[in-house]
Amino acid sequence: MGRAPCCDKNGLKKGPWTPEEDLKLINYIQTHGPGNWRTLPKNAGLQRCGKSCRLRWTNYLRPDIKRGRFSFEEEETIIQLHSILGNKWSAIAGRLPGRTDNEIKNYWNTHIRKRLLRNGIDPVTHTPRLDLLDLSSLLSSSLCNPSLVNMANLLKTQALLSPELLRLASTILSLKNENPDLLSQNNLQENQISDPNAFPMSQSNQFQVQAQSQSQSQAQQIPVCTTSSIPCGAPVDPAQLGQANEGDFTSNLPNNFSCSNTIVPPMTSQDLVSQPHYIQCNSSPAIPASMEKLCHFQPNIGDDQNFGFDSIMSTPLSSSTPLNSSSTFMNGCSEEERESYCSNFLKFELPESFDINDFM
DNA sequence: AAGATTTGCAACCGCCTTTCG
DNA sequence: CCGAAAGGCGGTTGCAAATCT
Structure with missing residues (x-):
């Protein structure tokens, strides 16, 4: 019964x-x-297991193997x-x-x-990981200077994605209300925060709140997150944001804040109503419009005409049709540039029925 | 300059599926 | 149909090169 025994494993090289071995293997396969x-190792005069030969051929010696750095498109x-x-x-x-x-x-x-880990994205689920974000700066900021960093900032970053973070933020607010002394104990830190040069922002969360003195009449304006090394651009329903601002979120909403180096003109609620219900995650001015699609979070992937689950599953593996090639312009770009792009790979869209109160 | 640490990658290991006698 | 080996795959390891201190 069964097959003949495999190659004799005694005396096989590892x-x-x-x-020389490579040459033998190449010559044999090119000929036969x-x-x-x-049976290949024996016929080729190699003291190797067939499995080892197969591995060496498929992973290294095959003539169609492309060596060298991965292009951005491949990545x-x-x-x-x-x-x-x-x-x-x-x-x-x-x-x-x-x-x-x-x-x-x-x-x-x-x-x-x-x-991905550096950017707070779980490499397994491809979703943001709160435990990898540097929440300490957010929390300390919130405790030390309620006027500088507030609930809206938490919301702005990732809270819309995380009930846990919202609860945490709510707890912080409660603490602030119950123990105002806690805040006054941190004047020194507050001063440090006020001075961007003195406050060592974490790599992953360089938020800079700007334009503190905007008039109240602009309170409905929507903050735009322009750049962060964490995925940002959480969608905001203007109506719900206003609701949140007037409701449980007692702290004052900055009229125009940004987490980037540049101040983006504030959008009005009306602006947003006429726009798709997400805030653009604009990582770099260098990213062309062709990249926009790539910023969409993967759950939409089935709708992507260039990239669908069905197409993957139905396409034979041998057909090496490259996927959307919108980004060959980034070939050869630096690791930092890739990282910057990577960090903004996710953009989230929430249904219009999304109600922030459900999380509280 | 030298030792320590990190990084990159070829190769191995072990498990599962497929194939064959 | 059964059992064993081949084939295939993902996880892990070991080591050389690169980088840091």
Whole structure:
């Protein structure tokens, strides 16, 4: 019964391949084709297991393998595919011509995964991770200077995505109301916060609240988050924002605040009503309109005409049609530039029925 | 300059599925 | 149909190179 025994494992070499072994394997496969991996080592004169030969060929010696740094387009494809397929490296490799599953896996683990983590994105779920965000600056700011950083700031960042954070913010407000002394004990820190140069903002959360002295008449204006290394651009329903501002959120809403280096002219509620119900996550002026689509959060991926789950699953792995190629312009860009893009990869859209009070 | 630490990647390991006798 | 080996895949390791202190 069963097959004939596999290759004799005794005396088989392991470890790094020598150039001579590579040459033998290449010559044999070029002449005879890969064929049966079990018998290949013996026929090729190699003291290796067939499995080892197959691995060496598919991961390193195959002539169609593309070596070198991953392009931005490839990286973008990997992230998109990983958000759907998870660690199905072979499936991902099937969509990336010339790349092996092993190479993609290595690249994910050594580059992309770390970058996503740095930006507060869970590399498994592709959603923001609050435990990775530097909440300390937000919290200390909120405790030390209620006029500088307030509930709206928390909302602005990620609170709309997280009931936990909203509850935390609510607790902070309660603390503030119950123990105002707590605030006065932190005058020194307050001064530090007031001086942007003296306050060491965390890498992941460089919020800078601006335009404190706007008139109350602009209170309904919508803050625009322009840049942050965490995913931002949470959608805001203007009506609900106003409701939140007048309701449980007792602190004063900054009329025009930003988490970037640049002040963006405030939008009015009317402006927003006529716009899609999300705030643009504008990471860099250099990102062209063609990138906009990529900013949409992946749950919309099925609607993306360029990238659908069905297309992946129905397309043979051998057909190496590259996915949307909107970003080849970023080939060769620096790690920082990639990171900047990566950090804004997610943009969230909430249904119009979204009610912030449901979270409180 | 030297040792420590981090990074990148080839290769191995072990498990699961497929194939074959 | 069954059992065993091949094939395939994802996770992990080990080591050399690069970077930091």
